Amino acid sequence: MYIENEAFKHYRLSSIMVIFxxxxxxxxxxxxxxxxxxxxxxxxxxxxxxxxxxxxxxGLEQYRNEVFSSIxxxxxxxxxxxxxxxxxELIYYLQIDFTDQSEYSKLKVFLENIDIKVQxxxxxxxxxxxxxxxxxxxxQGLHKSDLAESKxxxxxxxxxxxxxxxxxxxxxxxxxxxxxxxxxxxxYRIDHYLGKEMIQNIMVLRFCNSVFxxxxxxxxxxxxxxxxxxxxxxxxxxxxxxSSGAMRDMVQNHIIQILSLVAMEPPVNLKTDAIRxxxxxxxxxxxxxxxxxxRDNVVFGQYGKGVIDGTTVKAYREEEKVPENSRTETFVxxxxxxxxxxxxxxxxxxxxxxxxxxxxxxIVVQFKSLPKILYFKDQNVQEPNLxxxxxxxxxxxxxxxxxxxFSTYHDxxxxxxxxxxxxxxxxxxxxAYERLIFDVLRxxxxxxxxxxxxxxxxxxxxxxxxxxxxxxxxxxxxxxxAGTMGPVKAFELLARDGREWxxxxxx
Ligand code: BG6
Numbered sequence: 428m429y430i431e432n433e434a435f436k437h438y439r440l441s442s443i444m445v446i447f448x449x450x451x452x453x454x455x456x457x458x459x460x461x462x463x464x465x466x467x468x469x470x471x472x473x474x475x476x477x478x479x480x481x482x483x484x485x486g487l488e489q490y491r492n493e494v495f496s497s498i499x500x501x502x503x504x505x506x507x508x509x510x511x512x513x514x515x516e517l518i519y520y521l522q523i524d525f526t527d528q529s530e531y532s533k534l535k536v537f538l539e540n541i542d543i544k545v546q547x548x549x550x551x552x553x554x555x556x557x558x559x560x561x562x563x564x565x566x567q568g569l570h571k572s573d574l575a576e577s578k579x580x581x582x583x584x585x586x587x588x589x590x591x592x593x594x595x596x597x598x599x600x601x602x603x604x605x606x607x608x609x610x611x612x613x614x615y616r617i618d619h620y621l622g623k624e625m626i627q628n629i630m631v632l633r634f635c636n637s638v639f640x641x642x643x644x645x646x647x648x649x650x651x652x653x654x655x656x657x658x659x660x661x662x663x664x665x666x667x668x669x670s671s672g673a674m675r676d677m678v679q680n681h682i683i684q685i686l687s688l689v690a691m692e693p694p695v696n697l698k699t700d701a702i703r704x705x706x707x708x709x710x711x712x713x714x715x716x717x718x719x720x721x722r723d724n725v726v727f728g729q730y731g732k733g734v735i736d737g738t739t740v741k742a743y744r745e746e747e748k749v750p751e752n753s754r755t756e757t758f759v760x761x762x763x764x765x766x767x768x769x770x771x772x773x774x775x776x777x778x779x780x781x782x783x784x785x786x787x788x789x790i791v792v793q794f795k796s797l798p799k800i801l802y803f804k805d806q807n808v809q810e811p812n813l814x815x816x817x818x819x820x821x822x823x824x825x826x827x828x829x830x831x832x833f834s835t836y837h838d839x840x841x842x843x844x845x846x847x848x849x850x851x852x853x854x855x856x857x858x859a860y861e862r863l864i865f866d867v868l869r870x871x872x873x874x875x876x877x878x879x880x881x882x883x884x885x886x887x888x889x890x891x892x893x894x895x896x897x898x899x900x901x902x903x904x905x906x907x908x909a910g911t912m913g914p915v916k917a918f919e920l921l922a923r924d925g926r927e928w929x930x931x932x933x934x
Pocket of ligand 1: 677
């Protein structure tokens with residue numbers, strides 16, 4: 428975290444974080460380990476409490492023990508008795524059925540008692556770590572019981588996980604319900620990719636380095652590739668994934684957010700709205716896909732069975748809760764253009780998929796090559812300069828450039844300079860949720876999506892999704908084997924332009 432501890436003192440952090448879905452997977456895998464690491468890094472306020480809400484009948488000790496096991500399993504920092512003791516005393520468990528509106532009065536009394544005990548001053552974070560069909564019910568429950576009411580002090584914030592709607596229409600409907608109760612600047616729509624260190628580093632790399640920013644345009648950049656490749660399949664989430672597919676699961680949110688940070692103009696300052704406004708302009712400038720462009724520039728895929736790391740894995744259609752004739756895409760590759768002065772003519776290639784041969788999330792900026800007048804005259808290949816921003820698994824920045832091979836008279840080879848953030852000297856990097864929870868507490872919404880960004884992303888995604896439904900009979904699924912890098916057509920998409928995907932070039 429780059430913000431100094433001292434700075435926190437100026438924020439009114441004292442608060443209660445209420446987690447709906449306190450016994451769920453997200454809470455155990457991500458939220459509690461993140462809260463533990465915030466305790467570890469001494470980034471939680473002095474007057475703070477966590478109220479986990481669940482339907483299960485269990486005592487506080489049992490709940491705390493379960494949280495302990497999860498932290499033990501998932502936290503990046505090992506459990507230290509002192510920090511665990513501190514976190515443990517912050518945790519409360521309340522058994523209510525949040526679909527029953529009459530239960531919210533119990534919650535209200537419970538929170539008021541904690542306010543008195545812990546001096547949390549009435550400030551609240553309501554974290555909806557539940558399935559999206561419950562969002563409206565919970566927000567209504569909070570509203571009717573006056574739990575959500577906020578006239579500035581004490582503050583009330585709503586944190587909402589994706590999916591934010593399943594298309595533009597449902598997203599608008601949901602948003603209208605939320606803004607009846609919470610103000611836009613009190614709604615924190617999570618896109619956990621924005622909490623990743625390297626995503627935050629995009630702006631620093633671009634706007635703190637004259638060498639990059641002065642070349643960051645269509646005159647010097649040949650193409651930009653963004654890929655979020657996964658080795659995992661859908662696991663137990665087949666039910667959810669069937670209603671989502673890769674477009675809704677990864678492209679509409681994570682990829683569009685990354686794209687907007689990579690392509691945006693410098694904001695006038697670093698305030699939340701200045702940054703979000705520049706990001707929005709990028710999404711709005713994405714060239715509209717005509718039917719021809721959709722056919723030529725979008726590739727869908729679905730994995731068949733295959734081998735990953737020596738283990739045979741099932742086809743998507745054999746996964747739990749997935750019908751055997753499913754037409755859901757587990758892979759998308761597409762080429763798009765951003766029609767503004769900075770980017771016109773420079774293609775952006777995007778790819779994401781499950782059960783691919785490599786797990787890697789990267790942004791690769793390929794600079795234009797020089798004319799082969801002095802060097803590379805007789806060679807077909809001139810390795811281009813590449814700037815590789817590696818989001819995961821290893822976090823780092825790499826720059827590829829050409830240099831002389833010292834052992835020969837004239838050979839030239841491409842080498843890489845690298846900064847790797849997972850090195851022992853720099854320690855392990857914070858998890859996305861640590862940063863995001865911390866930002867909610869201090870009221871900084873920069874790393875969350877504003878409604879108009881979500882809306883513009885749906886307008887973009889819906890066109891592609893509608894095309895998918897219209898033409899899905901054409902897709903011959905499964906069309907890639909698990910353990911490969913996707914369908915042949917995804918390779919052809921770049922080959923047609925005389926280019927190739929830069930897979931794992933960061934090493
Ligand atoms: C989630 C998607 O938003 O992101 C998952 O729903 C996906 O399907 C996950 O696996 C990837 O996140 P990460 O942080 O593991 O790269």
